[in-house]
Amino acid sequence: MARVGLGHDTHRLVEGRPLILGGVRIEHPRGLLGHSDADVVCHAVVDALLGAAGLGDIGELYPDTDPRWQGADSTTLLADVVERIRRHNWSIVNCDVIIHTQEPKLTPHKAAIRASLARLLGVDLEVVNVKAKTGEQVGPVGRAEAIVCQAVVLLDRPAQTR
């Protein structure tokens, strides 16, 4: 039985914060604002996984009012969710991601982000895909005010299991 899940996240791009995308630290004068490390890619993938498995959303599991997640490394949240879905007998078929950002240019970083996600998801590189789009200088992404990420994940498990 296969199930598809969709994830989406937005974080504001500001001075004085590190930029971490899919667990990869990217050198850039600005980074993403958030309660955790604001890794918009990990957050979107987490929600895609939770959506496919019918397990809610990232805000229910890791509320931003909880001091435990202050400055949290989002790769640990993603690893925790991968563990949860595996406990429900799901395996990951593939994961596809679009990162919307006007700056920085992601072409030099896409391979590293892909490899990082594949490692975190515990899957082969070939079933993870990372795409980057600019905002064409319009809207919050195009004005470099925010980075947005969309993710889709397909899960599969034997029909009888729960």
Ligand code: MG
């Ligand atoms: Mg987020």
